[in-house]
Every structure is written in structure tokens, then in C-alpha cells.
Amino acid sequence: MTNDLLLRNVRPMGTAALDLLIREGRIVVLEPGLQAPGIAEEDGRGLLALPGxxxxxxxxxxxxxxxxxxxxxxxxxxxxxxxxxxxxxxxxxxxxxxxxxxxxxxxxxxxxxxxxxxxxxxxxxxxxxxxxxxxxxxxxxxxxxxxxxxxxxxxxxxxxxxxxxxxxxxxxxxxxxxxxxxxxxxxxxxxxxxxxxxxxxxxxxxxxxxxxxxxxxxxxxxxxxxxxxxxxxxxxxxxxxxxxxxxxxxxxxxxxxxxxxxxxxxxxxxxxxxxxxxxxxxxxxxxxxxxxxxxxxxxxxxxxxxxxxxxxxxxxxxxxxxxxxxxxxxxxxxxxxxxxxxxMALQDYGLQPGCWADLVLVDAETVAEAVAARPSRALVVKHGRVVVRDGAALIEAP
Amino acid sequence: MTNDLLLRNVRPMGTAALDLLIREGRIVVLEPGLQAPGIAEEDGRGLLALPGxxxxxxxxxxxxxxxxxxxxxxxxxxxxxxxxxxxxxxxxxxxxxxxxxxxxxxxxxxxxxxxxxxxxxxxxxxxxxxxxxxxxxxxxxxxxxxxxxxxxxxxxxxxxxxxxxxxxxxxxxxxxxxxxxxxxxxxxxxxxxxxxxxxxxxxxxxxxxxxxxxxxxxxxxxxxxxxxxxxxxxxxxxxxxxxxxxxxxxxxxxxxxxxxxxxxxxxxxxxxxxxxxxxxxxxxxxxxxxxxxxxxxxxxxxxxxxxxxxxxxxxxxxxxxxxxxxxxxxxxxxxxxxxxxxxMALQDYGLQPGCWADLVLVDAETVAEAVAARPSRALVVKHGRVVVRDGAALIEAP
The missing domain is CATH 3.20.20.140 (Metal-dependent hydrolases)
Incomplete structure (x- = not known):
């Protein structure tokens, strides 16, 4: 697993939609219309992106x-x-x-x-x-x-x-x-x-x-x-x-x-x-x-x-x-x-370039709506790896 | 619409499972193993039943x-x-x-x-x-x-x-x-x-x-x-x-x-x-x-x-x-x-015989679990009529 990912069409903290390129578990660049041949892609469907x-x-x-x-x-x-x-x-x-x-x-x-x-x-x-x-x-x-x-x-x-x-x-x-x-x-x-x-x-x-x-x-x-x-x-x-x-x-x-x-x-x-x-x-x-x-x-x-x-x-x-x-x-x-x-003194936390790609996608217009409505988690990414999809964990519990 | 319904296999307030016969919008009888030929049936799947x-x-x-x-x-x-x-x-x-x-x-x-x-x-x-x-x-x-x-x-x-x-x-x-x-x-x-x-x-x-x-x-x-x-x-x-x-x-x-x-x-x-x-x-x-x-x-x-x-x-x-x-x-x-x-001085409210059949089914063992977990509403019944199924309203909003 490379923990490389191109996450398309997300809105970090409610900004305009952009793409987010993750390499080796870290956010490298946030821009609209990114190209990254050979890297796995996820369609963020314009969802709100929040830090983990x-x-x-x-x-x-x-x-x-x-x-x-x-x-x-x-x-x-x-x-x-x-x-x-x-x-x-x-x-x-x-x-x-x-x-x-x-x-x-x-x-x-x-x-x-x-x-x-x-x-x-x-x-x-x-x-x-x-x-x-x-x-x-x-x-x-x-x-x-x-x-x-x-x-x-x-x-x-x-x-x-x-x-x-x-x-x-x-x-x-x-x-x-x-x-x-x-x-x-x-x-x-x-x-x-x-x-x-x-x-x-x-x-x-x-x-x-x-x-x-x-x-x-x-x-x-x-x-x-x-x-x-x-x-x-x-x-x-x-x-x-x-x-x-x-x-x-x-x-x-x-x-x-x-x-x-x-x-x-x-x-x-x-x-x-x-x-x-x-x-x-x-x-x-x-x-x-x-x-x-x-x-x-x-x-x-x-x-x-x-x-x-x-x-x-x-x-x-x-x-x-x-x-x-x-x-x-x-x-x-x-x-x-x-x-x-x-x-917790977490290093490189956030949604900026250089940060670990720990993030959550939810269907909400704004941060305040996410808190008020608490929608199910469409996608959770940890260090660039998709660990939750459509509210279901991809990691097993005992 | 007759508002007659045989609701099978539900647990009112967490009791043992039983069937609930509704006629003309009211609960008539609660008992296990009821028979009511010709009346529409719903399978309550052993879910917890709460009053509306x-x-x-x-x-x-x-x-x-x-x-x-x-x-x-x-x-x-x-x-x-x-x-x-x-x-x-x-x-x-x-x-x-x-x-x-x-x-x-x-x-x-x-x-x-x-x-x-x-x-x-x-x-x-x-x-x-x-x-x-x-x-x-x-x-x-x-x-x-x-x-x-x-x-x-x-x-x-x-x-x-x-x-x-x-x-x-x-x-x-x-x-x-x-x-x-x-x-x-x-x-x-x-x-x-x-x-x-x-x-x-x-x-x-x-x-x-x-x-x-x-x-x-x-x-x-x-x-x-x-x-x-x-x-x-x-x-x-x-x-x-x-x-x-x-x-x-x-x-x-x-x-x-x-x-x-x-x-x-x-x-x-x-x-x-x-x-x-x-x-x-x-x-x-x-x-x-x-x-x-x-x-x-x-x-x-x-x-x-x-x-x-x-x-x-x-x-x-x-x-x-x-x-x-x-x-x-x-x-x-x-x-x-x-x-x-x-x-509100609602008349005939509750889950007893004679009461209006206003009730909610949720997937929870007990009343306390229903409050703590707030599961989606599997079925909502108003005066004997199913108005919500699997969390979705069957009644339209503008």
C-alpha cells in the first residue's frame, strides 16, 4: 500500500471545490484540476472536507x-x-x-x-x-x-x-x-x-x-x-x-x-x-x-x-x-x-500541504452545518488510506 | 384505507415479543401468535416498540x-x-x-x-x-x-x-x-x-x-x-x-x-x-x-x-x-x-388496548438503549397507518 491518493472535488472547511493530492500519506498540493497519472483516485463529489x-x-x-x-x-x-x-x-x-x-x-x-x-x-x-x-x-x-x-x-x-x-x-x-x-x-x-x-x-x-x-x-x-x-x-x-x-x-x-x-x-x-x-x-x-x-x-x-x-x-x-x-x-x-x-502535540496536523492526510468527508454545505446535522461519514482517510466508506469501517473490530 | 393492521413480533417498551392487532386506528389486543385473516400484516422483526x-x-x-x-x-x-x-x-x-x-x-x-x-x-x-x-x-x-x-x-x-x-x-x-x-x-x-x-x-x-x-x-x-x-x-x-x-x-x-x-x-x-x-x-x-x-x-x-x-x-x-x-x-x-x-391532553395515548395506534419501532434491546443510541426509525405508525419505513417518510413534504 503506497498511501498515495488523488482526492478529487472536495471542499476543505467549506471553501470552493478543489483536488487534493496525497503522496506517502501526506497532503502535497490542493488545487483545482490536478492531474496525477498512475495514482488511485477518489471522487469527493463536492463534499465538505474536515481534518480528522x-x-x-x-x-x-x-x-x-x-x-x-x-x-x-x-x-x-x-x-x-x-x-x-x-x-x-x-x-x-x-x-x-x-x-x-x-x-x-x-x-x-x-x-x-x-x-x-x-x-x-x-x-x-x-x-x-x-x-x-x-x-x-x-x-x-x-x-x-x-x-x-x-x-x-x-x-x-x-x-x-x-x-x-x-x-x-x-x-x-x-x-x-x-x-x-x-x-x-x-x-x-x-x-x-x-x-x-x-x-x-x-x-x-x-x-x-x-x-x-x-x-x-x-x-x-x-x-x-x-x-x-x-x-x-x-x-x-x-x-x-x-x-x-x-x-x-x-x-x-x-x-x-x-x-x-x-x-x-x-x-x-x-x-x-x-x-x-x-x-x-x-x-x-x-x-x-x-x-x-x-x-x-x-x-x-x-x-x-x-x-x-x-x-x-x-x-x-x-x-x-x-x-x-x-x-x-x-x-x-x-x-x-x-x-x-x-x-496531543500531533505533528503536521491539518489540511495544508505537508500535513498528514487525516480527513473526513461529510455531506454538508458548511462547518456549522456539519456540527448541527452530523451527517454520516462518507469517507475517512488516515495517512492517505481510505479507512471508512459510506459510514462503514473498512477496518475490522473484534 | 381502513387503518387496520396486524403488527407482528414487536416488543412494547422492551417486553417479550408479541403481536399487536390494530382496528380502525386503535390497538385492540396485544398477544403472541395472533391471527387476523384479511388484515394487512407488518413484520416487526422483534424490534422495540415505543409510543409515538x-x-x-x-x-x-x-x-x-x-x-x-x-x-x-x-x-x-x-x-x-x-x-x-x-x-x-x-x-x-x-x-x-x-x-x-x-x-x-x-x-x-x-x-x-x-x-x-x-x-x-x-x-x-x-x-x-x-x-x-x-x-x-x-x-x-x-x-x-x-x-x-x-x-x-x-x-x-x-x-x-x-x-x-x-x-x-x-x-x-x-x-x-x-x-x-x-x-x-x-x-x-x-x-x-x-x-x-x-x-x-x-x-x-x-x-x-x-x-x-x-x-x-x-x-x-x-x-x-x-x-x-x-x-x-x-x-x-x-x-x-x-x-x-x-x-x-x-x-x-x-x-x-x-x-x-x-x-x-x-x-x-x-x-x-x-x-x-x-x-x-x-x-x-x-x-x-x-x-x-x-x-x-x-x-x-x-x-x-x-x-x-x-x-x-x-x-x-x-x-x-x-x-x-x-x-x-x-x-x-x-x-x-x-x-x-x-x-396536550391527548386522549387514549399509549400502548395499551383501546389506545390510538401511534407507535415507533427501533432496533434497540431496551428503552434506555433507544435513548442512548437513537437508531433510525424502522417503522412509524399513526392511527394504524404506516407513515415511515426504514427511516424514510411515506408522506411528502413541500
Missing amino acids: FVEAHTHLDKSLWGMGWRRHQAGPRLIDKIETERRLKKEWDIDPARQSARQLVQSLRMGTTAIRTHVDVDDAVRLAGMEGVLLTRDGYADVMDMEIVVFPQSGLMIRPGVAALMEEAMRMGGDIVGGLDPCGIDRDPKGHLDVVFGLAEAFGKPVDIHLHEPGQLGAFSLELIIERTRALGMQGQVTVSHAFCLGDPDPALVKPLLEAIAELDIAIATTAPASRPVPSAQILRQMGIRLCAGSDGIRDTWGPYGNADMLERAMLLGLRNNFRRDEDVELALDICTRGGAEV | FVEAHTHLDKSLWGMGWRRHQAGPRLIDKIETERRLKKEWDIDPARQSARQLVQSLRMGTTAIRTHVDVDDAVRLAGMEGVLLTRDGYADVMDMEIVVFPQSGLMIRPGVAALMEEAMRMGGDIVGGLDPCGIDRDPKGHLDVVFGLAEAFGKPVDIHLHEPGQLGAFSLELIIERTRALGMQGQVTVSHAFCLGDPDPALVKPLLEAIAELDIAIATTAPASRPVPSAQILRQMGIRLCAGSDGIRDTWGPYGNADMLERAMLLGLRNNFRRDEDVELALDICTRGGAEV
């Missing part, structure tokens, strides 16, 4: 995708969901290799070409999640860029042995050190963050911390994260996921945090939940803070929702931020594409 | 559905959207008859079999919206139940002549007297509500008031609505749409309002917006308050979103209310079906 979507926060290792419907039974608190999941992972045989591959192919089918996934490391599954997701990363390496966050889902200080397991997971191939609610779940913010940032320093890797803590509590944890980022010179190397405390209505609480986040180039990942306070996408963009988006868990024991569609995530971002004007809806999709690429 | 969805709050007269993509340009305030819409209705020729028929057929395609629509009556369009939507109601009467709310979208006290136009619209066939933000838009809550309730009394018709006003202001307007409902003996005859003030975090503000609403059987209509405070679906249900849901405007000058899918609305309700357990997701769909039927 970036799923920047999900949990591939524990989706129930393809396992039939399972009743959701977890209680209302975060800890209820953690405990329920620990039990059901065993009872239901939620195999991380199989399930991560299934969700990955569903993501691909919806036009996602890069994924940052958090993988549970705890005293129950130990390294089984890592082993499974690493198999999937290797098996699908030519169709999906993937970053693995080593994630202490059940807690780190409250679960003896998890720190050592995380260290081992980083050695196995983890890309990023994860963390979780240093106060709310782990009950020892200093201890938790010392381990997380200690591992990051030891391995020379970035950090991505789930921070659900709201209001003043979240602000306190965020301050501790900010202090460590500054002290360790980790500018541009830290992501805070969710960061509900940044959606607090009190500007006296939020503004100094945002200023420090901008100064230290800390990135924010959001799922744009409708039921929680969230950081304002508009304000973050205005302050130059990197913002990416993700589906979070997809049909797992935590909840029933999710289909891995980042066009739908852009719509949910738009609804959550009350984006109505076309330029704002375009920003929502930008967060789900370029925003994710910036956070 | 109820779109209980929308604006049929001004959707841009099928008019190509139009850039959304309105400013951030409610009054910006009102003024922009007044201008674009003329500039873009948003024909109420054509557009209401288009949205109606899209709703049908998604499984909706009853609609309550608000229709603009103002000093610019005057009665053109009413005339158009009445044509659509008549033209599609055998496939869609429709209630028309006479709606002073641009204000009533601030626009001379609108009260008289509303009276005329009620004479033309309006079912319900509408209202809008008595303080925030109309600047004269007593004047506004006196006209609205005066028309309701004169015509012996119910009331449905858009109330976007938040916090204390909304609570004040709601108190005025409550006082008039009690004084006029209009128990069970009043709907308040949106009611964002009931999503205020202060229970001292919300609780007495909810108690009065429950006592007077006032109904609440919600669109479950992610960016606004909303009444808690859980608490309203616990208090026995009727709650219905709607799409609000669908691809109109107010905003780009919407596809008339009440399964998606149930998902958005679920996300907004943080419903994760299956029984809660079932409640979300119940609001989009039975909840709407209660507010």
Missing part, C-alpha cells in the same frame, strides 16, 4: 461497546461509580484488548483519527488494562494515533501498591502520567501530586489529571497543580481534564486560576457536560489557553451515553456554551480537531 | 429546514434574536405554510406523532404565521395531532395592535393562548398577564407562557401566573415553558413555587438546555408535576441546532439531569412521550 477528529479524553479500556445492553446501576457519587466498575469488570469480563479495539473502530467510523485514552491502573485489574490497550495501539497503529495516560482510577494514596504499578505502566509504554481528584478521591493532595509529578519527572513525560472537584476545593487542587507545574518547569506539559472548578460563577475564584493556566500553558480537556459547571470555551480561547474535547467513557458502567462522534461532541460543546453564531459553532469543531491536536 | 413521541414545545412556523444553510448572525440577547428574526423573515421569505410542513414531516420521520407548536403573532407578520400553520394542520391532520399556541413573540404590550391580532388568531383556530416574559420582554407584567389570561377566559382555552426570566425576576412573574391560575380556577389549564427560574440553586426561592405549581396542576415544558439553569426533572416527577419536552426552534434564525428527534431530546434531558441509571433514562423518554401526552 481528535478524541482527546476517553477510556478505551472499559467501554461495553458490542457487549449487548447492560443495565446501569451505579449510585450517584463518584466513588459509587468507581466501586461498581471494579466489581463489574470481573463479573462481566470487560476485556480491555477487545473493548478498546471495538471503541477504536467505532471512533474511526465516526471520523476520529487520533485518541488520547486514560487506562485504569489499580490494585484490582493491576496492569491488565495497559496490556490490552497496548495490544490495540500496536494492532491499529497504522489507522489511529494513540496516546495512553496511565490513570489511577481507584485512587493512588488510598490503594497500596498503585504507585509502583503506575511506574511499571509507564515503563510498559505509557505516554502520560494520570491523576485523579487529589482531595476528593485520594484524600491526600500533597501525597497524590508528589507521586504524579514525581513519575512525570522520572520518565520525562507529561501529566493529565482528572479534576472533578468543584468550587473552592477544585481551586485548591488546581493551585497545587499550578505550583508544581511552575516549580518543575513543566510549561506546556500539563493537562487538567474536566476542571469543573473553572466553571464556578465567582470570577474572583476563576480569574487568577485562568491567568496562571495561560501563563504556564496548561491545557484543559472538557467533555462539555450539561449537568456540571464547565470552563467557558470562549474565555479560554480568548486567553490563548489550549482546549480540547473528548467523549469521556462511552457506554461503560458509569453511564449509558456516547457514540464516539466528535461532531456530536462539538454540538454538545456548542449547546453547553450557548454557541449559536456560525463562527462560534466553528470554534466548537476547532476544539474537537485542532484543539485536540495541539494538546 | 410528543413534541410539546416547538416553532413550526419559522424553521429554515430545507432552505439551504444560512449563517447564524443574531446577537447574544433575547431581544437581538427577536429583532434579527423579524428582519430575516422578510428578507429570506420564510413561508410559514411551507416551513411548518417541512418540519412536521421531519418530526414524523423521527417518530413524533403529536406536536404543540407556538406560532408567532406580531405587528410584522400579523396573522401570516397562523394562516400557514393552519394550512399545515389541516393538510396533515390524519398523520399528526397538532395544538397551536398563539404566541406574541415580539411582545404584546410593547407592540400596539398585537392583543387584537391574538384575539383574531384564537378565532381562526388557535388552541392555546401564549405569552412571553411578562417583565423581561414586555416590560409590563400585569398588563401582559391580564391580556393573556383575559383571552384564555374569553375563549375558554388554556395558556402556555414562555418564561425565560431567571432567578428572582422569573420567580416574580411565576408568582403572578400562579395567582391568576388560582383566581380564575384554571387548575390543569396552564403550562409554563422553560421556567429557568425553577433551576435556581436557592431552594428558598424554588420550593414554594414548586408547591404552588403542584397544587394548581400547572405543567412545565422544557427543552433541557445545557447552558441554562433548568427545573429538575427528578424533583418535578416526585412532586407529581406534569413535565413535557420539546425541541424549541429547529434550525431557525435563533440557532443552528435541532433535528426534531425526540429520542435525542430524551438523551439531552438525560445529560442535563445527569440521568445515568436505566430507570432514569426511561424517565427521560417518558417525559418525551407520556409527559407530552398529558400536557
Whole structure:
């Protein structure tokens, strides 16, 4: 397979129709009326071309995708969901290799070409999640860029042995050190963050911390994260996921945090939940803070929702931020594409010459219509290779 | 057309498979292995059967559905959207008859079999919206139940002549007297509500008031609505749409309002917006308050979103209310079906013998899966007649 392709008659981001020549997986030139004898051609039928979507926060290792419907039974608190999941992972045989591959192919089918996934490391599954997701990363390496966050889902200080397991997971191939609610779940913010940032320093890797803590509590944890980022010179190397405390209505609480986040180039990942306070996408963009988006868990024991569609995530971002004007809806999709690429530090991402040919064709006049209508994916191309046609993946899932 | 049908092998609300005999548009019997010689048969293939969805709050007269993509340009305030819409209705020729028929057929395609629509009556369009939507109601009467709310979208006290136009619209066939933000838009809550309730009394018709006003202001307007409902003996005859003030975090503000609403059987209509405070679906249900849901405007000058899918609305309700357990997701769909039927006072609604045969078949194991996955509608039946097959409407739109 050469990954050469002449994609005719497409409209990148809604521009006039042109042809797109791909060689060795990269976009070489975009012009109308290109000739490229001997190269495979695809007729883009005047469809809208978007860059491959970036799923920047999900949990591939524990989706129930393809396992039939399972009743959701977890209680209302975060800890209820953690405990329920620990039990059901065993009872239901939620195999991380199989399930991560299934969700990955569903993501691909919806036009996602890069994924940052958090993988549970705890005293129950130990390294089984890592082993499974690493198999999937290797098996699908030519169709999906993937970053693995080593994630202490059940807690780190409250679960003896998890720190050592995380260290081992980083050695196995983890890309990023994860963390979780240093106060709310782990009950020892200093201890938790010392381990997380200690591992990051030891391995020379970035950090991505789930921070659900709201209001003043979240602000306190965020301050501790900010202090460590500054002290360790980790500018541009830290992501805070969710960061509900940044959606607090009190500007006296939020503004100094945002200023420090901008100064230290800390990135924010959001799922744009409708039921929680969230950081304002508009304000973050205005302050130059990197913002990416993700589906979070997809049909797992935590909840029933999710289909891995980042066009739908852009719509949910738009609804959550009350984006109505076309330029704002375009920003929502930008967060789900370029925003994710910036956070994952994907090289040569976009629809310009020199970029990797990761792109999605949909039947829509404009970017805003694509978000509002979420049409099925007519074609998905990864590194120049057609991986989805007419909404169907050409890559097999287990 | 006899509207007789033997629908074989379906699972109402996820029960075991059975057959469903429909005569003269009504469900007669539900049993496995039915015989009905001479009656047309449909094979339900074991699909999940749901009652027809109820779109209980929308604006049929001004959707841009099928008019190509139009850039959304309105400013951030409610009054910006009102003024922009007044201008674009003329500039873009948003024909109420054509557009209401288009949205109606899209709703049908998604499984909706009853609609309550608000229709603009103002000093610019005057009665053109009413005339158009009445044509659509008549033209599609055998496939869609429709209630028309006479709606002073641009204000009533601030626009001379609108009260008289509303009276005329009620004479033309309006079912319900509408209202809008008595303080925030109309600047004269007593004047506004006196006209609205005066028309309701004169015509012996119910009331449905858009109330976007938040916090204390909304609570004040709601108190005025409550006082008039009690004084006029209009128990069970009043709907308040949106009611964002009931999503205020202060229970001292919300609780007495909810108690009065429950006592007077006032109904609440919600669109479950992610960016606004909303009444808690859980608490309203616990208090026995009727709650219905709607799409609000669908691809109109107010905003780009919407596809008339009440399964998606149930998902958005679920996300907004943080419903994760299956029984809660079932409640979300119940609001989009039975909840709407209660507010519209639809007679003989449901999947029991004696009910009108308004139903939807989808490929899902359970009700919760239908909401999470939103599969295309395999079959939609209205009064025993198949109106949608394999996701395609058998009824034409202009």
C-alpha cells in the first residue's frame, strides 16, 4: 500500500471545490484540476472536507461497546461509580484488548483519527488494562494515533501498591502520567501530586489529571497543580481534564486560576457536560489557553451515553456554551480537531500541504452545518488510506 | 384505507415479543401468535416498540429546514434574536405554510406523532404565521395531532395592535393562548398577564407562557401566573415553558413555587438546555408535576441546532439531569412521550388496548438503549397507518 491518493472535488472547511493530492500519506498540493497519472483516485463529489477528529479524553479500556445492553446501576457519587466498575469488570469480563479495539473502530467510523485514552491502573485489574490497550495501539497503529495516560482510577494514596504499578505502566509504554481528584478521591493532595509529578519527572513525560472537584476545593487542587507545574518547569506539559472548578460563577475564584493556566500553558480537556459547571470555551480561547474535547467513557458502567462522534461532541460543546453564531459553532469543531491536536502535540496536523492526510468527508454545505446535522461519514482517510466508506469501517473490530 | 393492521413480533417498551392487532386506528389486543385473516400484516422483526413521541414545545412556523444553510448572525440577547428574526423573515421569505410542513414531516420521520407548536403573532407578520400553520394542520391532520399556541413573540404590550391580532388568531383556530416574559420582554407584567389570561377566559382555552426570566425576576412573574391560575380556577389549564427560574440553586426561592405549581396542576415544558439553569426533572416527577419536552426552534434564525428527534431530546434531558441509571433514562423518554401526552391532553395515548395506534419501532434491546443510541426509525405508525419505513417518510413534504 503506497498511501498515495488523488482526492478529487472536495471542499476543505467549506471553501470552493478543489483536488487534493496525497503522496506517502501526506497532503502535497490542493488545487483545482490536478492531474496525477498512475495514482488511485477518489471522487469527493463536492463534499465538505474536515481534518480528522481528535478524541482527546476517553477510556478505551472499559467501554461495553458490542457487549449487548447492560443495565446501569451505579449510585450517584463518584466513588459509587468507581466501586461498581471494579466489581463489574470481573463479573462481566470487560476485556480491555477487545473493548478498546471495538471503541477504536467505532471512533474511526465516526471520523476520529487520533485518541488520547486514560487506562485504569489499580490494585484490582493491576496492569491488565495497559496490556490490552497496548495490544490495540500496536494492532491499529497504522489507522489511529494513540496516546495512553496511565490513570489511577481507584485512587493512588488510598490503594497500596498503585504507585509502583503506575511506574511499571509507564515503563510498559505509557505516554502520560494520570491523576485523579487529589482531595476528593485520594484524600491526600500533597501525597497524590508528589507521586504524579514525581513519575512525570522520572520518565520525562507529561501529566493529565482528572479534576472533578468543584468550587473552592477544585481551586485548591488546581493551585497545587499550578505550583508544581511552575516549580518543575513543566510549561506546556500539563493537562487538567474536566476542571469543573473553572466553571464556578465567582470570577474572583476563576480569574487568577485562568491567568496562571495561560501563563504556564496548561491545557484543559472538557467533555462539555450539561449537568456540571464547565470552563467557558470562549474565555479560554480568548486567553490563548489550549482546549480540547473528548467523549469521556462511552457506554461503560458509569453511564449509558456516547457514540464516539466528535461532531456530536462539538454540538454538545456548542449547546453547553450557548454557541449559536456560525463562527462560534466553528470554534466548537476547532476544539474537537485542532484543539485536540495541539494538546496531543500531533505533528503536521491539518489540511495544508505537508500535513498528514487525516480527513473526513461529510455531506454538508458548511462547518456549522456539519456540527448541527452530523451527517454520516462518507469517507475517512488516515495517512492517505481510505479507512471508512459510506459510514462503514473498512477496518475490522473484534 | 381502513387503518387496520396486524403488527407482528414487536416488543412494547422492551417486553417479550408479541403481536399487536390494530382496528380502525386503535390497538385492540396485544398477544403472541395472533391471527387476523384479511388484515394487512407488518413484520416487526422483534424490534422495540415505543409510543409515538410528543413534541410539546416547538416553532413550526419559522424553521429554515430545507432552505439551504444560512449563517447564524443574531446577537447574544433575547431581544437581538427577536429583532434579527423579524428582519430575516422578510428578507429570506420564510413561508410559514411551507416551513411548518417541512418540519412536521421531519418530526414524523423521527417518530413524533403529536406536536404543540407556538406560532408567532406580531405587528410584522400579523396573522401570516397562523394562516400557514393552519394550512399545515389541516393538510396533515390524519398523520399528526397538532395544538397551536398563539404566541406574541415580539411582545404584546410593547407592540400596539398585537392583543387584537391574538384575539383574531384564537378565532381562526388557535388552541392555546401564549405569552412571553411578562417583565423581561414586555416590560409590563400585569398588563401582559391580564391580556393573556383575559383571552384564555374569553375563549375558554388554556395558556402556555414562555418564561425565560431567571432567578428572582422569573420567580416574580411565576408568582403572578400562579395567582391568576388560582383566581380564575384554571387548575390543569396552564403550562409554563422553560421556567429557568425553577433551576435556581436557592431552594428558598424554588420550593414554594414548586408547591404552588403542584397544587394548581400547572405543567412545565422544557427543552433541557445545557447552558441554562433548568427545573429538575427528578424533583418535578416526585412532586407529581406534569413535565413535557420539546425541541424549541429547529434550525431557525435563533440557532443552528435541532433535528426534531425526540429520542435525542430524551438523551439531552438525560445529560442535563445527569440521568445515568436505566430507570432514569426511561424517565427521560417518558417525559418525551407520556409527559407530552398529558400536557396536550391527548386522549387514549399509549400502548395499551383501546389506545390510538401511534407507535415507533427501533432496533434497540431496551428503552434506555433507544435513548442512548437513537437508531433510525424502522417503522412509524399513526392511527394504524404506516407513515415511515426504514427511516424514510411515506408522506411528502413541500
